[in-house]
Amino acid sequence: MNEIIGPLYYVFASDPNKEWQEHAEADTFFCFTNLMSEIRDNFIKMLDDSASGIGSSMQNVLTLLKKHDQQLWRCLEDRGVRPQFYLFRWLTLLLSQEFKMPDVIRVWDSLFADRRRFDFLYCVCCAMIMLKEFEDCLEAEKVDTKLLRSLCFQGIPDGRGLRAKCWKILLNYLPPLTTDWTDFLKKQRALYQQLLEELIITPGKQGSGTSREDVTFADHPLNPNPDSQWSQYFKDNDVLLQIDKDVRRLCPDISFFQQATDHPCERLVNADSGIETLRKRVEHTILKAANVGKNRLGITVTNSTRRKVAVEEYETLPEGQEAHWEVVERVLFLYAKLNPGQGYVQGMNEIIGPLYYVFASDPNKEWQEHAEADTFFCFTNLMSEIRDNFIKMLDDSASGIGSSMQNVLTLLKKHDQQLWRCLEDRGVRPQFYLFRWLTLLLSQEFKMPDVIRVWDSLFADRRRFDFLYCVCCAMIICIRSRILEGDFSDTMRTLQNYPDGDVIAVLFIYFKLLLFTWCLFTCTTTQSKTSMLSCLFTL
Template sequence: MEKIIRKIKAGFSYRPGIREFEELLKSDEIDFKNLRKLCFAGCPFESGSGIRSVCWKILLNYLPLKRGGWPDFLKKQRALYRQFVQEMIIDPGRKANAGVHEDHPLNPNPDSSWQAIFKDNDMLVQIDKDCRRLCPDLFFFQRATDYPHEDIVNCDSNIETLRKRVEQCVLHSETVSRNRLGITNMMSSRRKSSEEYAALPEGQEAHWEVVERILFIYAKLNPGLKYVQGMNEILGPIYYTFASDPDVDCREYAEADSFFCFTNLMAEIRDNFIKTLDDSQCGIGNLMMKLYNYLQVKDPALWHLLKEQDLKPQYYAFRWLTLLLSQEFPLPDVLRIWDSLFADASRFEFLIHVSCAMLMLLREDLLKSDFPHNMKLLQNFPPSIDVQTVLAKAVEVKDRHQGL
């Protein structure tokens, strides 16, 4: 690890070679400590390697360390996910289309099955809207997947799928307004329909639709949290990594594997998405305070400026920390950063170091500028700063914090 740290700090774009990863991953039992060391310096991304997918599945506590158990484990988990799809999408869709409900849609009782359906539809519309705009600069999510979910695309036409549910929720509405003369007007409005997003033909699914299904099932299985905006930005890079892997098996089961890896990751960071915990010791507020405390020690002058200009971390660091920097860098750089975050033995302590490094790399510009300029700069991290430069600075911050 010290060798890797020295090379990164020296400015080298150091990455372990494919052979080092292959040697480690072919062992009967994966050396988790050494895997973390290698992944911290970056997983190989050369075409055909497919190493990042396997490493992330291990780092996110999905795949067991003993390789011999992988086939049976994956078969079991993928079958379990297929069962989730059946129980939470297909079966309810069949009942909804057949009108099989014990009560009336207008029943105001909170325990009414119709009330649950209406709430699910509201949540689904939000998920749908967020997933459609996932990584807009990348055409990947708009493309059709080669492996649509068989139980969905081959189901009876009378079954209400998620796509049909969204289309039925997109209704014409009329707003009543009264002008200054007291004349009543009816103004028609209409939300964007799926046709305006160029939905794929029946039998095909875009990658964003797969992400939508994963998030819907996750929300149904986690009723205490449900879906919170931003979860799509956490799932997107994971699904992209698996669905674009050169290994056919990895691509074919990218949906199920992404679901479980995302679930495991959310188990570690879910408190950041719970608003009532913002000011608690485990909430996002505590993380932002920790970042500011780091900065106060590492760069007192910069810390004082931000405090003087009232540039609160809520204005920019909230997004950095909650979404694991997925909105601040191009996707390839996000994947590289996540290699180190997932390999972090302190579980995302390195995220604070990276965020602190980002602030320190902007210090010269920040120190000479006013509030409006600095606000814009912090909310739009300059693409001219290379991700390796950020990571090298983060390692420096990490070492100084540990007194090395």
Template sequence: MSTGNKTTNMAAFKARLKEFEELLNTEVIDLKKLRKLCFNGCPESGYSVRAVCWKLLLEYLPVEKSEWKNHLTKQRSLYKQFVDELIVKPGANAPEGNNTDVTMADHPLNPSPNSEWAAYFRDNEMLLQIDKDCRRLCPDLFFFQRATDYPCTEIVTADFRVETLRKRVEQTVLQSATVSSNRLGITGMVTRPRKSSHEYAVLPDGQEAHWEVLERILFLFSKLNPGLGYVQGMNEIVGPIYYTFATDPNEDCREHAEEDAFFCFTGLMSEIKDNFMKSLDDSHLYGIGNMMTQLTKMVESKDPALGHRMEEVDLKPQYYAFRWLTLLMSQEFPLPDVLRIWDSLFSDENRFSFLIHIACAMLILIRKELFESDFPCCMKLVQNYPYMTVDIQTVLKKAVEIMR
């Protein structure tokens, strides 16, 4: 790139960053203007732009800036209460604790479904899946394996003997995995006895890895939302949110990344929870079934020849778009690209309408390969999208063209 182009790009970047700073410094944030700015991407800078914007777009922060401090204090305190009531106190009275009531009214062998022990064991089954998913999140990115600078002190403090979620998993009968595929197309688990718990690297006592923070967030979410619980793939949704907050230049944002990510994730899940309900998979009116139907119709409308080709080779959206749409493209692109995509998704007033436009654009941009390939090659192409050759900005630009 020539010096002139670099200078021009830098000037444009500074001008764009100034627009964000001026808007975020107003007493009442204009959400319409914010959506317009964020739709084209939040600038990467030393100023905490994306984290603040996402909190506003996901309706975690109020638009009145004067209310931010009190609101954050209240919500963060509420989260600590959740941790205390659902993890710390139960952990202090775990099977290895000294305060276990051995009467039949509250005994591990109590057959009553209302027994606290019965609930404890059910939670362990759910926790096993959460643990597996969080440990393997973004394996190419070392961030989630690193120790957080802000662990949960109530849990990791040496003189506060609490059974952590990680220890609950270690004390439960663990399973190893062979390759399978679940409804999202994510590598799943076919269970058989594990040889050793040492297959997973863990940090010393007193430290917590970032993946353990995510494990706690998802465990609390599932406990507080029993109607939905934990569904495999939720780790792919909370991961980028937490990463954005935990790597923010602002220290307060990093320190409280866990609490803020929990509430932003909860708000986002309230919008997309239908996509995680298996009962709606085949619906053409609701949930992920409806979104896949919309995608099929959009491809047929925007590129009839491509639509016909996909029907000809029997390339159904269930084979690839299920994962694309349910996980908001989080498994199709590297994390930096995912963050850029989510800038647009969160700022779309009709979300997640733009997500379908992105999926349509992705197909149109590889139409040549789809016409030249047979079914197995087409499947491989859409299930392993060639992001190395199809730039994310090109995808988003094409999606905007389709939308217009």
């Protein structure tokens, strides 16, 4: 009971109102008495198995866990992890020994405010079990990838750096053996520094100053030979300009990418290094325009004009600082250099943005410091799976974007033929909306937190693109009333500017589609299938 009364007395005795603070002892006594009247059965052993006892409370938590994560519940059951080993203390002491005092007080704020406070307590305990399972899974000598996928599919908890670790495993960057992580990351990050040195820093040294050693009689800027180093330099500049234009508008709904990174590339931001950075290269590549005219005395004058910058574009930071969007620009430029067959395609910036955001926000400072390198390798792995979407000549192949769009429409026709027919009759082609949804993995359809939540499940699913097709289908069904009631222009406007809403509602429809597919194998008559479908979509 001392663990129960402690936080109560601490809050009352810390009251800035001196009169109330003076009577903290009396107030604590009465509040503690009232609270104990609600939880006293937890402290009476003979009532443990009654409806109001601790046994019933523990069972309520396990019932919740079974409902929301049956695999995790089954795992605990098979291992013989009895609730008395941990839930007894959690519930009896209202979590007062599981967190530090400020966190206990925060939990109790919500606990005391909730009319059904013990339902709230059961939910918190259930969430704690799921979080603990995350941590245990990631701290094991070998990560159980099957269990990890199951946990991640339902959403990864924010904080503690769990998401950054999970994504790196799910994207096949980190190996399953946690004992290998230190050496592996050290090797990969050193490799990235080597790529940075060879493709940006060393060429940047050649490009600085007034005298250039790479300008020779045989190879010079006007050399028409396609194998000329200068020809490649100019092609790289064209790619860099496109990347620069795109990353300056990355995720405008948050200010993160405009802010300075705490871990810039020191060799590039140092003004005394004499290296032509990508920032300087962009500035030198853009042609300066000038207006030529004569003044009143007849003297010819030129007035230079600067390139117009769109309002939504991010500005460069002062010398010595580097914004997050500049780090993303560098990663994309390296990727384009190392993948000349594909190069950079507009939209890749939207794929890399959430990856870098998660890694650069990692509370682990060491991992945060190397977010750039980790983003590069995870982005490369992800692109190896979706690269065909960015190659136009493969659009109509079995692995191209055309086939993916058709898969979504096939799903829609299967689950909601009326809605599919409506889109067909109005001539709403999938290229108008599904092309962007699928190519950019929905990164432009939702706000960043919702994109991250969808990607938790996307990366966790072994058949991740089947999951993506189902989510896209669910998105269309979520706005079916708008589509059916509107005309062509209304439909286009809604699909191309997907309404703001709760992404959980979309995922709920997704799970109903899965349930419907499963039920099709168990329903034997057309009437039962029809009634079942009607029931599902009125949930």
